Amino acid sequence: MPAIHLPIRQLVEFLLRTGSIDSRFAGFDRALEGARIHRRLQKTAGEGYQAEVFLSAEREADGISFTLEGRADGIFTDEGGPVTIDEIKTTAVPFEEITEEMNPCHWAQGMVYAAIYSDQQSLSKINVRLTYYQIDTDQIIRFVRHFSREELDAFLRGLLQQYAPWAQRQLDWSVRRAESLSALRFPFAEYRPGQRALAGEVYRACRAGKDADHKGGTRLFCQAPTGIGKTMSAIFPALRSMGEGSGEKLFYLTARNTTQAAAEDAIARLRAADPGLALRSVTLTAKEKVCLHPDAEGRPACLPEMCPFANGYYSRVKDALAALLDGPGSFDRAALADTARQFSVCPFELGLDLSEWCDVVIGDYNYLFDPVVHLKRFFDASGDWLFLIDEAHNLPDRARAMYSASFSKSSLTDAKRALGKGKSALKTALSKADKAFLEARKLCGKLAPRRAALETAPEEAAQTSLLPGPADAPALELPEPLFAREGTVFLRELPAALLTPLRAVQAPLQDWLEANPDADAHAQLLDLYFAVQDITRAAERYDSHFLTQLSAYGSELALHLLCLDPAPFVDASLAAGRSAALFSATLAPPGYYRGVLGCPDARAVALESPFPAENLGLYCLPNISTRYRDRDASVQAVSDALARLALSKTGNYLAFFPSYAYLRQVREDFAARYPGIRTLAQESKADDTARAEFLAAFVPDPKETLLGFGVLGGVFGEGVDLAGDRLIGCAIVGVGLPQVNPRQEMLRRYYDEQNGCGFDYAYRFPGMNKVLQAAGRVIRTPEDKGVVLLLDDRFALPEYARLFPPHWRHIRYLRSNDELEQQLHHFWQN
Secondary structure, X not given: OOEEEEEHHHHHHHHHOOOOOOOOOOOOOHHHHHHHHHHHHHHOOOOOOEEEEEEEEEEEXXXXXXXXXXXXXXXXXXXXXXXXXXXXXXXXXXXHHOOOOOOHHHHHHHHHHHHHHHHHOOOOEEEEEEEEEEOOOOEEEEEEEEEEHHHHHHHHHHHHHHHHHHHHHHHHHHHHHHHHHHOOOOOOOOOOOOHHHHHHHHHHHHHHOOEOOEXXXXXXXXXXXXXXXXHHHHHHHHHHHHHOOOXXXXXXXXXXXXXXXXXHHHHHHHHHHOOOOOOOEEEOOOXXXXXXXXXXXXXXXXXXXXXXXXXXXXXXXXXXXXXXHOOOOEEOHHHHHHHHHHHOOOHHHHHHHHXXXXXXXEXXXXXXXXXXXXXXXXXXXXXXXXXXXXXXXXXXXXXXXHHOEEEEHHHHHHHHHHHOOOOOXXXXXXXXXXXXXXXXXXXXXXXXXXXHHHHHHHHHHOOOOOOOOOOOOOOOOOOOEEEEEOOEEEEOOOOHHHHHHHHHHHHHHHHHHHHOOOOOOHHHHHHHHHHHHHHHHHHHHOOOOEEEEEEEEOOEEEEEEEEOOOHHHXXXXXOOOOEEEEEEOOOOOHHHHHHHOOOOOOEEEEOOOOOOHHHEEEEEEOOOXXXXXXXXXXXXXXXXXXXXXXXXXXXXXXXXXXXXXXXXXXXXXXXXXXXXXXXXXXXXXXXXXXXXHHXXXXXXXXXXXXXXXXXXOOOOOOOOOOOHHHOOEEEEEOOOOOOOOHHHHHHHHHHHHHHOOHHHHHHHHHHHHHHHHHHOOOOOOXXXXXXXXXXXXXXXXXXXXXXXXXXXXOOEEOOOHHHHHHHHHHHHHO
């Protein structure tokens, strides 16, 4: 008999939940607050009260065996009375509006627990009690209903019969999927060189999963050259593994929309090669991008009275799901939007609900790694998940950003101003927090005076406090600084003097937001609430992997809790799955990526380029220094080298620079001295349209030469596919080192303390990654032919040259532009 595992809460909510999506403010930490209230009520219930009782039962309905599991909040027996199942719910509904019939799901959940318990204990009668705790007033109201075992058994049987068609749908699909994926064939006549090796590595990692040696799952790092078809080489073996019973669901996680599209294309190719393929895939897109009914400011307005797609969502979503699941199985952004319009449901929430029925989920890194927005329905507990992490060289910086947080003093000042005149608990809390930040700003000014401000320091120091006490007594104390210069102070310890008043803002701010949903200042104070929550959550994570940065400028003070080392947090996220394959064209050196991503024992492989070495002309002019101190003097030399490159053959070229300022400096000189060569420059704040226009200029078979100027690590430096003669050469100006600043120096200091490789981890490795990514824009297919020109003397140093990929062995170091011209002529002639 087919069997299915079904959590009790999932059963009742799927069948009985009705109503609307309503994102009006109700407290950001209601779930945590609810858990605390549950524990408090359970502890005060008395000795005979059993809390968090795990219940499990086997039931059969319509030929399907269901394994039901869940935890009853409480089970107790009154003196001389029947056993009672207690279902505890916290609510923000006003106390006078709480009714017995408020939510059928609550009764249903308790009744299913009661059905299981009464059957297992042979109880003829049993009670179900709903305990509602009103979180704002701390009032408790209880409702009790009396049931016979027969009534409850009939109720549960009825639920399972309602769910049976959905269960049968999933069981039938599981059989079809297993048969289909186990017979899956590679969609091309043959593998490209390197594809089979990559596919084999991914397949073995997926099959290995968790064991005694890999309790957090098997991890694989794979560096594979651009153009071998990494996406297909990762997705295909993962799906085969699923077909053989290793992996329940595949999550393909990316840093950019372009790589999400590559995953969609790979799955489309598999479908084209096998039209009967039983595979469902969904692409999750940010709510802001898919919203069908934004407010006047362009934001999602997820309120039933404002959005027809939110109103009644839970009453219609099952019809939308059924329509999609009966469809072709590929659910991209457009497909979700079409179905959302058809059934008047929110496309974002529809995608999330659909993901539970899909085999492949495509989305951004944050759906797994972000501590706030990760998919709790999957990752709050571990599962048989397969993770494919594309362009994994982006993950260290993205992970650092996800676990860090920032807060600005001005948000407190602006909030006080928005509240207007009058006194309130919120205004008092804001004033205290604002005063703490003001004192901290003054203290930063004393600890780290800016050179330009030294002349005004006596006047600043002359300001007096209205509070009693010695004029020189500090009103606030900070931990011992690690670094203090030019208005910036770094601390190893958390500044409790700032975090404590911020925490004190939360309760009155939450109360105000709940009491004033229509106030003009509501949106502004809601942003403040989220900012306070973000910084206080980061404070809860704060440990030796963090530093605090305080930056004072003008009347502003910015507080940053910086995650320097995301390794333990990434490791914990990856441990939610069975296995993880992290791949990119640039994962060198592997020890660096394994270390910063919390996978020190992971297997790491690097595949050779399958493309003929003679198709890539690789040259370096080591007589040019692009160090910051030498940039003014290097401008003409760089322009001359770029001109030799662009004049060697009519075509499209890109030149990448370490900064916009240097880019503009060289382009201005180049345009003045070589007006016959058309140029195009990347703009620092270009939108999607401007980016598309930039790339559109790189046409196939151009009649004139185009030299584009871009920035290393920017949108055109990676993830751009200009195959064939849309791009035949690129120059890389400098070794891509991140800008030297206090924050980067703290990163350097941290890794010097950890492993003695601070400069490598903070500067050299990230910089060379940008170099290699930019160079990878040139050769995209076996037929491509092109040139890469490196302009900086550091490329000749061993500590940089050792980071070159194996297919750069034939690099030529040249002494002059004349020699470069000769080499380029020879390359293109051959």
